[in-house]
Amino acid sequence: MPQLSHLDSTGAARMVDVSHKPTVAREAIAQGHICLQPATLDLIRSGLIPKGEVLATARIAGIQAAKRTADWIPLCHPLPLTGIAVAIAESPSGLTITATVRTTAPTGVEMEALTAVSAAALTLYDMCKAVDTSMRIENIHLLSKTKAPPPAP
Numbered sequence: 217m218p219q220l221s222h223l224d225s226t227g228a229a230r231m232v233d234v235s236h237k238p239t240v241a242r243e244a245i246a247q248g249h250i251c252l253q254p255a256t257l258d259l260i261r262s263g264l265i266p267k268g269e270v271l272a273t274a275r276i277a278g279i280q281a282a283k284r285t286a287d288w289i290p291l292c293h294p295l296p297l298t299g300i301a302v303a304i305a306e307s308p309s310g311l312t313i314t315a316t317v318r319t320t321a322p323t324g325v326e327m328e329a330l331t332a333v334s335a336a337a338l339t340l341y342d343m344c345k346a347v348d349t350s351m352r353i354e355n356i357h358l359l360s361k362t363k364a365p366p367p368a369p
Contacts, residue, residue: 234293237322241364245316246329248356250337252310256348260311267343271304274313274339278302281335282317282328292327295319300328302336310351313337314359326361 252260260270267273279300286294299318304311315332317325337353344351 232291232293232323234322239320239322241318241320242324242362243316243318244324244326244329244361245314245359246326246333246357247312247314247359248333248337249307249312249354250310250340251350251352251354252344253348253350256344256351257306257310259347260344265343266346270340270343273343274304274336275302277339278313278315278332278336282315282325282332285328285331288331289327293321293323295321295323295325295328297325297328300332302332304336304340311340313340324361324363326358330356330358 259265263269279302281288282300282302283297286292297317297319299316301316303314303316305314306312313333313336315329315336317328317332319325319328333356337356341351341353
């Protein structure tokens with residue numbers, strides 16, 4: 217059985233030392249969905265949700281959350297993020313949230329992308345809960361992660 221990298225030899229949690237890894241360009245894309253009633257989608261489209269501009273607020277929440285992921289997830293490294301995009305698109309059953317996060321660092325940004333999607337979904341939920349008590353956040357997952365090869369010497 218492979219040893220878990222976030223545990224030391226005694227089984228205690230630890231932050232992984234990535235100082236030996238090369239600094240490379242990395243990207244992660246995550247996605248999730250919030251199921252809404254059609255009437256709720258109509259209110260969002262019309263700008264009539266009582267709490268205000270729903271989609272812009274959710275996008276900003278996702279961006280802020282990505283930047284603060286190391287504060288939320290105890291063993292994540294704080295990373296210098298070079299790009300964060302949060303897109304929210306209508307689907308037949310609600311809204312699909314996609315977050316793309318980039319960095320140039322020795323470790324990846326999967327957790328930042330997943331955190332961005334989660335925070336955006338929670339913000340959508342919070343802003344619409346007065347008009348839709350049946351909302352459901354679901355299927356938050358990583359779509360892809362990539363890293364560029366190190367530059368040639």
